[in-house]
Amino acid sequence: MAESGSTSAAxxxxxNLLFLTDDQxxxxxxxxxxxxxxxxxDPDRILLEKSYGRAHHRALHFIHRSxxxxxxxLLDILGVTKQSLNRxxxxxxxxGLVESKVGKRDRRExxxxxxxxxxxxxxxxxxxxxxxxxxxxxxxxxxxxxxxQQVLQQIMDPKLREHFEQLKDGH
Amino acid sequence: MAESGSTSAAxxxxxNLLFLTDDQxxxxxxxxxxxxxxxxxDPDRILLEKSYGRAHHRALHFIHRSxxxxxxxLLDILGVTKQSLNRxxxxxxxxGLVESKVGKRDRRExxxxxxxxxxxxxxxxxxxxxxxxxxxxxxxxxxxxxxxQQVLQQIMDPKLREHFEQLKDGH
DNA sequence: TTGGAAAGTCAACAAGGCTGACATAAACTG
DNA sequence: CAGTTTATGTCAGCCTTGTTGACTTTCCAA
Numbered sequence: 107m108a109e110s111g112s113t114s115a116a117x118x119x120x121x122n123l124l125f126l127t128d129d130q131x132x133x134x135x136x137x138x139x140x141x142x143x144x145x146x147x148d149p150d151r152i153l154l155e156k157s158y159g160r161a162h163h164r165a166l167h168f169i170h171r172s173x174x175x176x177x178x179x180l181l182d183i184l185g186v187t188k189q190s191l192n193r194x195x196x197x198x199x200x201x202g203l204v205e206s207k208v209g210k211r212d213r214r215e216x217x218x219x220x221x222x223x224x225x226x227x228x229x230x231x232x233x234x235x236x237x238x239x240x241x242x243x244x245x246x247x248x249x250x251x252x253x254x255q256q257v258l259q260q261i262m263d264p265k266l267r268e269h270f271e272q273l274k275d276g277h
Numbered sequence: 278m279a280e281s282g283s284t285s286a287a288x289x290x291x292x293n294l295l296f297l298t299d300d301q302x303x304x305x306x307x308x309x310x311x312x313x314x315x316x317x318x319d320p321d322r323i324l325l326e327k328s329y330g331r332a333h334h335r336a337l338h339f340i341h342r343s344x345x346x347x348x349x350x351l352l353d354i355l356g357v358t359k360q361s362l363n364r365x366x367x368x369x370x371x372x373g374l375v376e377s378k379v380g381k382r383d384r385r386e387x388x389x390x391x392x393x394x395x396x397x398x399x400x401x402x403x404x405x406x407x408x409x410x411x412x413x414x415x416x417x418x419x420x421x422x423x424x425x426q427q428v429l430q431q432i433m434d435p436k437l438r439e440h441f442e443q444l445k446d447g448h
Numbered sequence: 449t450t451g452g453a454a455a456g457t458c459a460a461c462a463a464g465g466c467t468g469a470c471a472t473a474a475a476c477t478g
Numbered sequence: 479c480a481g482t483t484t485a486t487g488t489c490a491g492c493c494t495t496g497t498t499g500a501c502t503t504t505c506c507a508a
Contacts, residue, residue, distance in 0.1 A: 125419040131407045136444055140437045141429035142313050143356060159463055185314060190465055214474045214485045236302045242431030248296040253424020258312035260413030266311045273307055330494055361496055385454045385505060
């Protein structure tokens with residue numbers, strides 16, 4: 107009777123709803139704010155040296171994840187305008203980090219790839235970011251990490267959650 | 278024997294280190310990226326209507342949390358330059374959302390407060406953000422939420438973690 | 449009384465968002 | 479085949495929010 111068919115482990119019975127107080131929610135909000143700063147801090151430092159920004163990092167990351175992705179697909183994932191993305195892609199292509207190839211089936215499309223140099227930079231950036239995440243995961247332990255992932259997925263917009271799910275398993 | 282005195286539940290024995298693979302870390306990184314977009318989406322929409330930005334939201338939030346905070350303290354928490362913060366504070370003061378009072382003990386300091394109008398806007402913004410977090414928490418359940426908080430705390434820079442801890446309990 | 453901290457201001461600049469308009473090539477459709 | 483839609487790129491201009499550097503005012507404390 108108290109069981110309302112929730113998708114996950116949530117049981118909104120009368121027992122234990124203290125984790126839904128405004129105070130708990132505020133802590134979560136502040137934790138997201140402070141943690142995101144840490145999350146981007148290490149790559150940001152490296153990017154600064156190379157005169158790139160966070161936008162370049164995001165492009166490199168998702169091209170690395172989904173080689174041969176199209177510009178439109180990247181626009182969808184990143185949620186910016188094509189003008190914004192184009193500015194970033196242009197510099198990455200000029201600097202020889204990204205390659206753009208005309209589509210075979212549909213020659214209007216451009217498929218994006220990392221060059222060797224692009225892969226090198228992507229590796230440095232993502233390793234810096236992974237290092238912090240690895241330390242955090244190790245400290246918190248596997249069960250905390252599972253909860254971390256669950257909550258983050260629920261915070262996402264449904265449309266972005268789809269992109270996330272697609273990236274989840276291999277590619 | 279496998280117990281190495283870690284501060285938390287992590288037991289880096291041979292059993293179960295699969296949560297530390299690069300692939301798991303990548304998923305965490307992408308989850309942070311997508312979730313942060315959702316996290317800011319609702320307040321951003323409201324701010325757009327009022328011609329404010331995220332920087333205004335952050336200032337309102339932390340002045341609300343710590344009434345009578347000084348500009349310097351706020352700079353420390355927000356991690357921006359005083360010129361950047363000053364621009365935001367000036368518009369908030371001009372618009373009658375924030376009040377700045379000269380310090381009594383140290384008259385160089387300015388103590389910041391929300392006006393009634395400031396509190397109103399802060400409430401609208403934070404309630405929009407809490408709504409999404411509440412739904413996410415409810416879906417994920419209390420244990421997931423605990424893990425979520427643990428991992429986020431570990432991702433923070435130590436200095437920011439101190440600020441976070443101070444805000445944790447009342448104020 | 450003097451040094452330095454706290455705060456504010458001005459100017460200039462950059463990254464990275466945005467809109468709108470327009471161009472081109474390719475693909476699709478009737 | 480003509481017309482429309484799609485994918486991409488580009489130009490121009492604007493906004494927010496970050497930055498640095500220089501300078502002033504206030505005023506506490508040694």
